[in-house]
Amino acid sequence: MPAGDLAVLVEIDEEIGPALSQRLRALEALASREIAGITETVPSFRALLVYYDPRLVSYPQLCAAIAERLPRASAAVLPATRLIELPCCYRDPELGFDLDQVAARLGLSVHELIRLQTSVDYLVYFIGFAPGQPYLTGMPERLAIARLETPRTKTPQGSVGIGGTQCCVYSVESPGGFWVLGRTPVKLYDPQASEPVLLRPGDCLRFVEIERREYDRIAAAVAARAYRVRIA
């Protein structure tokens, strides 16, 4: 489906989930590597937006070249998944300001809430909405909670929140309807860094609980550009 004169939206009509996400990223990798004239690509839940230069490849040629690669679009063409550990401070009223209220609403102890939230690896489906902002999937069902009735006008950068069936990390300060459980001192977006965006589509994300003292230590190291995120 054309998206203007410089882009085409490739949609795969399958159930949204990790398998489809992997297929889209594999298609993205194949297309970017092999089809001349593609300028950039943006994966999302069910689609891949392919930007191209029509001076280098015609629309029918491009569509045919993409369709031809669909059957080969599997995990085999993707690089190994990165596992990224994100330190997060929960038990601090300044950082995890909704923690107690969420625990009460979900009928969980604070301890159990943090245990559940840190017990799984989240998949970065894609990056969107704001610079470096990941769309994460994989949150335990037990943590599903209606979003805030009145969204906040400002949520601090680094806030780790939950809402609906989703977990999120705010890459920049922005409005939002998520309940904030804690905050990571790591910046998912830092315009001053040589690589401003930490996460990539397809990464796995794991939260690791830290105490306030450790949070402050890491935050200072991040500010001094002396901190390295653990990537496995």
Add this chain to the structure above:
Amino acid sequence: MIEILDAGPQTTVQDLGRCGQLRSGIPPSGAMDRFAFVVANRLAGNGDTAAALECTLLGPRFAVATTCAIAVTGAAMPIAVNGVEAPAWTTLVLHPGDVVKLGSARAGLRAYVAFGGGLDVPLALGSRATYLRGGLGGLHGRSLKKGDRLNIVRCCVPARRRVRRDALPSYPSEVSLRAILGPQHDRFTAAGIAAFCSGAYELLPQSDRMGVRLRGERIEHARGHDIVSDGIALGSVQVPGDGQPIVLMADRQSTGGYTKLATVCSFDIGRLGQLRPGQRVRFSPVSIDEAHRLLRASDEALTRLTLEEIA
């Protein structure tokens, strides 16, 4: 060196934008009116991608410390060099201590000031363009302010040239934009699509480098205005629940969850970037083949554009 004496409401350093970062949520940014931007660079003796200033509605006042060449194009802002009127779309040679002032735009919204040699700000992800919301690129990722100083990469003074009068673009108060229907036009009623294709839409003051907000005849959805988020192309016409279109521009978010009825063609984006609040747009649908023919024609027009030497 250039010193900013008054910045104007929104003066930023731009080039032709960064490529390949949308998958990280970072938009291309870059000049909103590429034609005017490229011509300013050519008049200043630069390659098309050199960094230059984009000035919005009201221009800046600045002083230069060295002999250099500049060219002002785009919106019709009165130009004064040391208080003496100077022509737009023309190479101007400045001397140390000269003060240039750009006034309030009489037509169009965005003017460009290119400097012979190009503006020297650090590359951020391969581009010097300012992305305001992300605080990236340009001068410290922000609009210029009084007292800012900018260097020129390799100051050069080219032969003086100007654009022929008959090749100057006009900035009318109503523009017609060519658009390709889709990707989600099947989510709208026939009446909704007809309204979009026939009505005039007024540009609202909340418009910015991210998106142009319009108001006009309501565009009716057939079923729901939300979709699972997908990528947003340059020129995407997003229609939220209120039925009023928003055209996504150079600083757009990379993905979004509203239905997109159509996409404005790349070669018409610059004309939309020159429209002011209260002015109007109409949309005319074209096929993809037609759009690509028009794109080639627009490329050729820029290639053929001859700049006449000034004796």
